[in-house]
Amino acid sequence: MMQTPRPSARAADQMRQVSLETGVNKYAEGSCLIRFGDTHVLCLASVEERVPGWIKGSGKGWVTAEYGMLPRSTDTRTAREATRGKQGGRTLEIQRLIGRSLRAVTDLAALGEIQVRIDCDVIQADGGTRTAAITGGYVALHLALVHLVELGMLETVPLIGQVAAVSAGLWQDMAVLDLDYAEDSTAQADANFVLTDARAIVEVQATAEDRPFAEDQLSAMLNLAKKGIGELVLMQKAAIDAAGE
DSSP: OOSSOOTTOOOTTOOOOEEEEEOOOSSSSEEEEEEETTEEEEEEEEEESOOOTTTTTSSOOEEEEEEEEOTTSSSSOOOOHHHHTSOOHHHHHHHHHHHHHHHTTBOHHHHOSOEEEEEEEEEEOSSOHHHHHHHHHHHHHHHHHHHHHHHTSOSSOOBSSOEEEEEEEEETTEEEESOOHHHHTTOSEEEEEEEETTOOEEEEEEEESSSOOOHHHHHHHHHHHHHHHHHHHHHHHHHHHHHTO
């Protein structure tokens, strides 16, 4: 039992309230509005019948992502990156992470020379925007691929698994799951875990914010992440199934 309550008053292994709403955009081939507590991210999947030049002719497809935070997604207005003429390093790092995560469960050869672009726009940020984007982005991708099957462009959905992401951290020397901003900004350590539905690791990003942490503490965070991913993949499946009804 924790000696000091989390700022969110949640149990150490308790996630924020999560919801995944599909069909939120009538133009995108796949869409999902995901909410991790007060973090809200709109994920849209767009199908393009072309691939980047470096992969053209290979018979393989591509899945990529773009990520951005809307000007009032935080407590103060942040200028659009387009007005500055370039994307920041954090934006580039996160959108590459989203793309890598989604490609990890996509059979690019079975996709054929089709590109699916996932746009992840943060409407409201309260910590965990990248983990929400990956989790919602998978749902949008899955729905877009189902759409291609329905159109006869693909025989089957070219996915080899599910992928989701969640954060964990150290608060008062205790491992806790799914940090919001108040917890993340004062945590001793912060980690983002990207796992498949089989709990295989796609990527781990872990940083000591206060002092170095021990291997057993990393293991404790990973175990919490596995629990969170287990909950998220069930929510993803439910959202996808509901979209097909």
